[in-house]
Amino acid sequence: MVGERIRRLREEKGLSTEEFARKIGIPASRLEEIEAGKLEPCDATLVYISKLFEVSFWWLKEGRGEVAKVA
Numbered sequence: 001m002v003g004e005r006i007r008r009l010r011e012e013k014g015l016s017t018e019e020f021a022r023k024i025g026i027p028a029s030r031l032e033e034i035e036a037g038k039l040e041p042c043d044a045t046l047v048y049i050s051k052l053f054e055v056s057f058w059w060l061k062e063g064r065g066e067v068a069k070v071a
Contacts, residue, residue: 002046005060007035009053024049 021031
């Protein structure tokens with residue numbers, strides 16, 4: 001689930017929900033809903049997270065491939 005992968009990334013970066021949400025420009029409450037699987041983030045948000053944290057868009061969205069972004 002995309003929310004689980006986002007939570008994993010956030011925790012690996014050592015960021016709180018509030019810190020991660022601030023970095024990606026959404027309210028912490030929305031991030032909590034995404035991580036809980038109640039909301040799906042739009043592709044634009046996933047692209048932004050992918051670029052900001054240098055992870056694969058397809059890993060975030062569908063769990064495909066490697067976590068690290070391919071240069």
